[in-house]
Amino acid sequence: MVSLFGVTDPVQSLSGGLIDLTPRLVNPGISLEVRLAEAERLVAEATLRQEQAASRLDPAVGLGIRHVREAGAVALVGGVSLPLPVFDRNRGNIEAARAGIRSAEANLANIRASVQVRAANAVTNVQSATTRVEALERSAIPEATEALRLSRLAYIQGRASLVELLDAQSAYREAQAALIDARLAQALATAELGRVAAQQDPQ
Template identity: 40%
Template sequence: MPPLKSGRSPWAIGCAVVAMTTAVTGPAWADPAPSFEALLGRIGLTPTTLEADALLDAAEARVGQAQVRPNPELGLEAENAFGTGPFSGYDNAETTLSLSQDLELWGRRGARVEVARAEAGAAVLRRDLASVEAANRLALVYAEAEAAERRFLLAEEALAVTIADTRAALILVEEGREPLLRGIQGETEAAAARANLDEAHAERDAAFARLTAVAMLPTPVTSIETGLLDRTPAGVAAIAGTTPEVRVAEAERAAAGSRIEVERVRARPDVRASVGVRRYEAEDATALSFGVSMPLPLFDRNRGNIDAARAEFRAAEARLMGARQEAEADRNAAEARLRASASRVSATDAGVTAAEEAYRLSRVGFEAGRISQLELRSSRAALINARNAAVDARLARVRAEIDLARLQGRAPFGTSQ
């Protein structure tokens, strides 16, 4: 039986490869993203930080409101008027104009102010935590966009290298040193490389769109000139301290403790003093009236609210205990991941250098006819994988730095907010 033959000639395969080469090139346009430091300076304009600032303003306004004394009450009362007999008109009426004031005894006002101040302190820490989280999110989106751009450039280079290898194979096919199957395989590999390039292009555009949205830039980002992937993290050398989550939990526990005292004070009688002027129409005389009033705590002693405040305080203590338990473990884990990622970056860089040399030697050997196309394909795939692994390692290092920066309450890479 005669061998199966392909209906495609080496010339047709070469034309397809040339078409792929033309498709790689495109219009050159770029709108570079601002530096990470420039975007970090605008972190206060992000929705999360604006929300935290507004909540802090509300908490501070409540502190001012808590310091205000209650308003006095003005009352006008008429007795013995418009009745029957001697009280048929207003001639025998008794009219009283009085002014009453809540005395706020038992430290009621001080307890109220203490709660408001404690809640404002917690709002300050939440605002700081929101700023840190916004900075870390910006760093992650920035690094992911940079990594997506590098993967796209690597995919372009991989396509160019694959096409060059395919052309070299076609030359050997024309010379009769390789079967036609090698050319067809080369075209298939070039098509796969083109598909990878299209996928990398889509991922890059999506990452740039996310960066544009998160950074609230007026124009879309199409390139990154100064990135984060090659920066050396400063996380491990940073001074250790209490994590922002622990500080927030401590402030929330303090506020919960202050609310217990407020409910205890509310259980005591609310004393009110009053003074007034009474007019006696029948005698055409006036007299002063004064008094003190207070409710009798026979039925409502605010027990339920006191118990609820105590329960909320226990819940706040439990949250603080959990935050403290997780803080140290998370910090140690983040520092270990950062050290491991730094080692991985060094290893992948060495791997890229070795893979580049191996591919160069394989290409020389293939053109000289000393090694097969399969060996060349293997060395090319190893080079592509090594370069992509180097990008992944750098992105992992950025993520490790971001995790540690969040635990330390700072912006990544030692930058200030």
């Protein structure tokens, strides 16, 4: 992991905030993924309306002037034509558009469920990681630090062996490593939650 930080010596401790760990409210129902899927459904519905409009057979009304030579007169004539539904009337495209709506609705339902699960998991992971970090900072690290201090003092005074001092140093390093791992897990979980939250409309 030290290569990620561009150093050669092992990391002994980690302090400060890697990212914004502020809890944020997440509403999966307005995520960008859901809104895009809803837009696709609306497009599919508009396509169906367009195909249905193309299938309609509208009557045509015509007016004209006719010269009657025998009588030497001019007559106003009119007519109405009504197409007969003999041919397909765009049924194939209409059924395809309806299938497109069903597909878009299924996709929307799947995306809603997926985002809901991701958001719930992200919140749970952040809470779990934060609890572990707080537990380590509150108890494990202070206890390991104090144990190391006492072991050093006892070693200097001749009341503890070198092995005991090395054991205390090892326990302290393990506690520090555990804290680093916990903070990294907290940062990754918060980043995932941030990705879900960032997909939402800032309004």
